[in-house]
Amino acid sequence: MTEVGLFIVLFAALFLGWAMGRKNSVKKPKRDKKSVPPDYFRGLNHLLNDQHSEAIDAFVDSLEVNSDTFDIHLTLGNLFRKKGEIQKAINVHQNLLARPEITQREMRMVQLELASDFMSAGLLDRASRLLLNMATASKKSEFHSKILTLLVDLYEFEQSWDKAIQISSELIKDSPTKKEIKRLAHFHCEMAEILSKKEQWKEAFQHYKQALGVDPSCVRASVGAANVLSSQRRYRDAIKELKQVAEQDPEFISIIIPQLKDCYQRVWGGSGFIKFLQEQNQKKPSAALILALAQHYMEDDKEYAEMFLVEQLRSHPTLKGFRELINLQMRDSRGQNQQHLEVLFELIDQLAQVKPQFQCRQCGFSGYQLHWQCPSCKNWGVVKPIHGLEGE
Numbered sequence: 572m573t574e575v576g577l578f579i580v581l582f583a584a585l586f587l588g589w590a591m592g593r594k595n596s597v598k599k600p601k602r603d604k605k606s607v608p609p610d611y612f613r614g615l616n617h618l619l620n621d622q623h624s625e626a627i628d629a630f631v632d633s634l635e636v637n638s639d640t641f642d643i644h645l646t647l648g649n650l651f652r653k654k655g656e657i658q659k660a661i662n663v664h665q666n667l668l669a670r671p672e673i674t675q676r677e678m679r680m681v682q683l684e685l686a687s688d689f690m691s692a693g694l695l696d697r698a699s700r701l702l703l704n705m706a707t708a709s710k711k712s713e714f715h716s717k718i719l720t721l722l723v724d725l726y727e728f729e730q731s732w733d734k735a736i737q738i739s740s741e742l743i744k745d746s747p748t749k750k751e752i753k754r755l756a757h758f759h760c761e762m763a764e765i766l767s768k769k770e771q772w773k774e775a776f777q778h779y780k781q782a783l784g785v786d787p788s789c790v791r792a793s794v795g796a797a798n799v800l801s802s803q804r805r806y807r808d809a810i811k812e813l814k815q816v817a818e819q820d821p822e823f824i825s826i827i828i829p830q831l832k833d834c835y836q837r838v839w840g841g842s843g844f845i846k847f848l849q850e851q852n853q854k855k856p857s858a859a860l861i862l863a864l865a866q867h868y869m870e871d872d873k874e875y876a877e878m879f880l881v882e883q884l885r886s887h888p889t890l891k892g893f894r895e896l897i898n899l900q901m902r903d904s905r906g907q908n909q910q911h912l913e914v915l916f917e918l919i920d921q922l923a924q925v926k927p928q929f930q931c932r933q934c935g936f937s938g939y940q941l942h943w944q945c946p947s948c949k950n951w952g953v954v955k956p957i958h959g960l961e962g963e
């Protein structure tokens with residue numbers, strides 16, 4: 572619905588709300604037909620002149636708060652917040668809270684909206700105080716999950732990972748949604764990264780394991796755990812962790828290849844590494860796997876490496892693969908042929924380099940580096956390597 576459409580619906584709802592409020596106030600003497608509140612017409616005038624904020628102000632003034640108009644006041648407050656007019660949203664919601672006639676359920680609804688207002692205004696202390704009081708007072712209420720979700724949002728925004736973990740764990744006991752489970756695993760990973768920077772390896776490793784306990788499909792936790800193990804020269808264990816990624820999500824295989832190669836070279840001279848790459852390439856080919864295999868074949872047999880690359884490119888064409896094929900061809904060519912291949916290589920290289928490598932599967936945000944939390948939609952674990960001609 573467009574903004575104007577929304578305002579027209581609100582306008583109609585307000586009129587209905589006013590009419591119902593008027594109808595229900597049976598004890599009051601009958602009003603004259605002309606007694607529609609003057610603020611209502613003021614609001615209508617602002618609406619017709621596209622002065623939407625002034626229109627909402629006037630509508631709020633024109634309506635008394637009662638059980639019929641409660642929802643409209645709540646919606647108007649939310650509308651102010653969505654339009655970025657936070658102080659007005661706070662005023663509307665605080666005005667509702669001050670009414671003695673609202674029920675306890677309505678009071679909780681308003682408090683939740685007020686907490687969102689405080690968060691939007693950056694008043695995080697006030698928001699957390701309000702939400703913590705609500706969480707204690709309404710443990711078994713229908714709003715408990717919503718209160719905890721807002722608290723987790725707040726601690727995530729503050730990057731208070733320990734508090735976020737505590738409340739998120741409580742939330743998951745109440746309502747274990749896939750999104751919240753994923754989010755809790757990433758909070759553990761955030762804690763683990765901070766601890767890794769302080770070289771508190773044992774504690775960091777525990778958090779990665781807790782992340783995997785919460786969400787066994789958390790690629791970030793496996794990669795992080797492998798990093799901790801590598802830093803302690805436990806390469807065999809690191810290999811096990813890295814190989815887990817292929818089971819968790821094969822789309823991430825490209826991000827583990829360099830580290831996996833390094834670990835294998837330190838313990839078994841790399842032979843198991845090639846077998847692993849071949850198995851994975853059979854299951855789900857990617858540019859990273861094909862290039863790593865081609866580079867390995869190059870060490871013994873250049874002709875076979877080229878044949879392998881051409882064969883793979885037929886079934887799985889990628890810019891990176893073509894670039895590597897031209898690179899191999901350039902090594903043997905001379906004179907004008909070499910010059911032509913160099914131009915072609917530079918062209919494809921530039922094309923491959925300007926293409927984003929990662930994309931959010933939720934909102935489509937794309938970029939050159941892997942973000943575990945999408946910078947655009949703020950969801951966790953939704954940015955993945957791009958596959959297809961321009962990617963993997």
Ligand SMILES: [Zn+2]
Pocket residue numbers: 931932933934935936945946947948949950953
């Ligand atoms: Zn996104």
